[in-house]
Amino acid sequence: MMMNKEAKEYRIGDIVKAEVRSGRYAAELLELDGPRALVKVLAVLEHPDQGDLHQPYNPDVAMFHERRALSYTEKTKVLLRDLEPFSGEVPDYTESLKAAVAQSIQSLDRLNRWTAKALESIRQLEKDYKL
Template identity: 60%
Template sequence: MSGQRSLVKVLAVLKHPEQGDLHHPQDPDVAIFHERRALSYTEKAWALTRDLQPFHGELPDYASSLEAALEAEWHKLDRLRRWAEQGLKQLAELRKDYAPRK
């Protein structure tokens, strides 16, 4: 069954949810830019069973795992921001080259 769901209990955070509109990822110009919070310690949520996988290893502390997941998401977005800034600088230079010479 593809729609089968399982109830999961949150004990740690491995990846922080991405911010913004889920249907328009990385689009800052959406009607509502959603704040997406991590689930709370011991919060229960339904998830598609096909998306679940067993966790192997030592279970990290919730607070430290939340902090690490938030930092990882912060660094990912910061890297993307810096990449976009570099790309815009390069395109600005190319725009000068491509402009018709008068």
């Protein structure tokens, strides 16, 4: 049994939420090793972000990173601070991946529509300002 700084107790076999490289997963806790834990991925709760995490929403970076979701039963090390207890039923991996990708697409579409609307507004202001 280990405790992280938020005083959460974890035991081997617990189902946890794990944040890994901007993605969030439901995972089984396999090992506790100091400040880290080894987890096995069971479902995708949030698909990893694309692009440069240090320059979000900037398409003009030297390397635009493509991040894939971790695979079903893939094992990865996670800092204990990046774990949370998971409650409820663990969704099917394939269905959870499908839902996470759809949610990412929906968010990006909304951002794209916001950008178009903001650009339209600023172009109108540019005319109003007679620039």
